[in-house]
Amino acid sequence: xxxxxxxxxxxxxxxxxxxxxxxxxxxxxxxxxxxxxxxxxxxxxxxxxxxxxxxxxxxxxxxxxxxxxxxxxxxxxxxxxxxxxxxxxxxxxxxxxxxxxxxxxxxxxxxxxxxxxxxxxxxxxxxxxxxxxxxxxxxxxxxxxxxxxxxxxxxxxxxxxxxxxxxxxxxxxxxxxxxxxxxxxxxxxxxxxxxxxxxxxxxxxxxxxxxxxxxxxxxxxxxxxxxxxxxxxxxxxxxxxxxxxxxxxxxxxxxxxxxxxxxxxxxx
Amino acid sequence: xxxxxxxxxxxxxxxxxxxxxxxxxxxxxxxxxxxxxxxxxxxxxxxxxxxxxxxxxxxxxxxxxxxxxxxxxxxxxxxxxxxxxxxxxxxxxxxxxxxxxxxxxxxxxxxxxxxxxxxxxxxxxxxxxxxxxxxxxxxxxxxxxxxxxxxxxxxxxxxxxxxxxxxxxxxxxxxxxxxxxxxxxxxxxxxxxxxxxxxxxxxxxxxxxxxxxxxxxxxxxxxxxxxxxxxxxxxxxxxxxxxxxxxxxxxxxxxxxxxxxxxxxxxxxxxxxxxxxxxxx
Numbered sequence: 079x080x081x082x083x084x085x086x087x088x089x090x091x092x093x094x095x096x097x098x099x100x101x102x103x104x105x106x107x108x109x110x111x112x113x114x115x116x117x118x119x120x121x122x123x124x125x126x127x128x129x130x131x132x133x134x135x136x137x138x139x140x141x142x143x144x145x146x147x148x149x150x151x152x153x154x155x156x157x158x159x160x161x162x163x164x165x166x167x168x169x170x171x172x173x174x175x176x177x178x179x180x181x182x183x184x185x186x187x188x189x190x191x192x193x194x195x196x197x198x199x200x201x202x203x204x205x206x207x208x209x210x211x212x213x214x215x216x217x218x219x220x221x222x223x224x225x226x227x228x229x230x231x232x233x234x235x236x237x238x239x240x241x242x243x244x245x246x247x248x249x250x251x252x253x254x255x256x257x258x259x260x261x262x263x264x265x266x267x268x269x270x271x272x273x274x275x276x277x278x279x280x281x282x283x284x285x286x287x288x289x290x291x292x293x294x295x296x297x298x299x300x301x302x303x304x305x306x307x308x309x310x311x312x313x314x315x316x317x318x319x320x321x322x323x324x325x326x327x328x329x330x331x332x333x334x335x336x337x338x339x340x341x342x343x344x345x346x
Numbered sequence: 347x348x349x350x351x352x353x354x355x356x357x358x359x360x361x362x363x364x365x366x367x368x369x370x371x372x373x374x375x376x377x378x379x380x381x382x383x384x385x386x387x388x389x390x391x392x393x394x395x396x397x398x399x400x401x402x403x404x405x406x407x408x409x410x411x412x413x414x415x416x417x418x419x420x421x422x423x424x425x426x427x428x429x430x431x432x433x434x435x436x437x438x439x440x441x442x443x444x445x446x447x448x449x450x451x452x453x454x455x456x457x458x459x460x461x462x463x464x465x466x467x468x469x470x471x472x473x474x475x476x477x478x479x480x481x482x483x484x485x486x487x488x489x490x491x492x493x494x495x496x497x498x499x500x501x502x503x504x505x506x507x508x509x510x511x512x513x514x515x516x517x518x519x520x521x522x523x524x525x526x527x528x529x530x531x532x533x534x535x536x537x538x539x540x541x542x543x544x545x546x547x548x549x550x551x552x553x554x555x556x557x558x559x560x561x562x563x564x565x566x567x568x569x570x571x572x573x574x575x576x577x578x579x580x581x582x583x584x585x586x587x588x589x590x591x592x593x594x595x596x597x598x599x600x601x602x603x604x605x606x607x608x609x610x611x612x613x614x615x616x617x618x619x620x621x622x623x624x625x626x627x
Contacts, residue, residue: 135406210404211440211533215454215540216430218461225457229444318519325448325518329501336498 084279094268094280101264102287108181108260109247115186116246117239120193123149125223127194128201132219146194153191159252161188166256181253189246193239200235201227233306240299244292261287352379355544355575356401361410363396363599370396372599373410378544378577383570385586385607386579388596389622394579397596398546401577402432430458433537437549439529441521447532448517451504451539452497458540459496466490500539507535511565527558531565538569545569547578583626587611595619 088094123146130136130143153161165184166177204227212222254263265284269277356378363371370393378384386394399405401412403419412419419428442450470487477483491499508514511531521529530550537545547566551559563585570576570589580586586593586607593610595603595618603616611627614620 205438205440207436207438207440208442211434211436211442212454214402214404214429214432214434214436215537216426216428216458217454218426221457221461225453226442226444233444318523321446321520322518325446329448332494332497332501335494339492339494 081279084274084276085282088268088274088279088283091273094274097259097264097268098261098280098283098287101259101261101284104178104253104259105247105250105261106291108178108185108250108253108258109243111182112185112189112250113243113246115182116189116193116242119186119190120197121228123190123194124197124201125228127198128223129219150191150194153188154195158185158188158249159255162252162256177253177256177258181250181256181258185246185250188249189242192242192245196235196238196242197231200231200238203234204230236299236303236306240295244295247291247295248288352381354378355380355382355414357411357413358401359411359413361397361400361412362408363393363400363405364408370599371400371407374599374601376594376601376604378575380543380575381573381591382575383589383591384577384594385590385592386577386594386596387581387583387586387610387622388594388602392596393599394596395548398434398548398577398579401546402429402434404434426458430454430540431543433534433540433542433545435530435534435537435545435547435550437552439521439526439533439553441529441533441536443521446518446520447508447513447524448501448504450521450532451507451536452500454536455500455503455539456497459491459500460493463490463493463496503539504535507538510568511535525558526554527561530554530558530562534562534565534569544575544577547576547580549579549581551580551582581626583611583623595622597622 089098126139126142126146130139130146133139162181162184166180170180170183208226208230209222212226213219217225250260251262253260254266257263259267261284265280266277268274268280274280354377358374358376358378361371361374362369374397386397388394396405400407401419403412403425407420410420414428414431417424417428419425422428441447442453445453466487466489470489473482473485473487477485505514505517508517511534513528513532516524516528516532521532524532534545534550550566551562554562559582563582566576566578567585567589578586578590588607590607592604593607594601595610595614595616597618603610603614603619610619611623614623
């Protein structure tokens, strides 16, 4: 009974709940910032790697490929806590530099390596024939990559990227080691306070916060996955109809644009 | 049928391709004239597909030259421009899975047209700056079609092509919902959308159910009758005999015998060709 009372105390006491929310906000900021940075970095690295792999002859791509390989292996080969320490206490140990930004950079760079690997696998899972068809029509490497291959690859990697984002969210709890008050650290601070005198209750509250976000992410990933699958295999009438309407709209827009331009030409 | 008065489209000389130590093509020399329909036959592993794929550099040749209007495709920097003049149809269709049928057909003309438009605009901007400083006063850059025009033309052309194959009602469908024959016919018109000068067919009917082979061959025949230059790698001997103006028999990475279909199928000289024909006919 005491346990539940303590949980109630943790969430009903104003200064505690405010501390929790403050920590939660920090956690979210770091996680969102890092995942955006990670996705951008990961896309870049994977594209460079694939491009280098497909153009073995090109010497120009060797150097960026080497850098990308080094980046991925170093980041994946060292613990993230160590990376955080190096960033916070050595590289970015600048007076006045916000620690949260350090954390975002560290986790972004870290998750970029993992995202790069899953994206690379996703790009490679797209049939080479798709690229060949695009190239045979006279499209450039970049055009076929960004308009044909990557949209299809994204569909394949959504589950893996979802997992990575979930892992990233939880990994951010490490930032308490450099003194940032995130959700985990907030729980620790509350637990260490004189009034509470227990770690269990605040930790459980923090766990519920994490769980809620993770569940939300899982549902979102599932919904996106389902939607993407349907968009290309609409066997049922409703989807086909929707697609037909979309195409008709597009055609009408093309017509309208053309008419508008004709009018403009005439008046000019 | 002497070659002198006909326009040379593709000139292949000494085309060689190695995959590691495996020599797939050992020096191919041939000239393809405008309007010719060439059927490439031969046992599997003889290098037919590799030959075709070397023609538009989907496979990098190890040595040799492929001249398209005098421009060497093997070494050119403008490979994309060259490929726009050569349509290619694959065994496994390779329609873009993430686009609808209409988008599949419109994709390349619009994308490439847009890129050209961008280039032209950039050139016009540069010219304006030069003219501001009093240079190139009399020069002008033609504006070309605008984006709206481009899209409209691509759309109209796409529908024309779809009417041609009788699939206009499938414009908004995704490739995964179509049959093999339909997909291959769409793949053919997708290549036609770029208005190519030569079409390369890489075993266009090999991955199809027998009942769908007919509709695809019929379309290819229609193109041939319209005067399209084409190179077809095929196992359909009857079709090769009917449509081709020249048949190439390849074995061991070389052209062993070539000539009009009557000669190849009627009076083969090469020992390997006779053996091959006795197996497939």
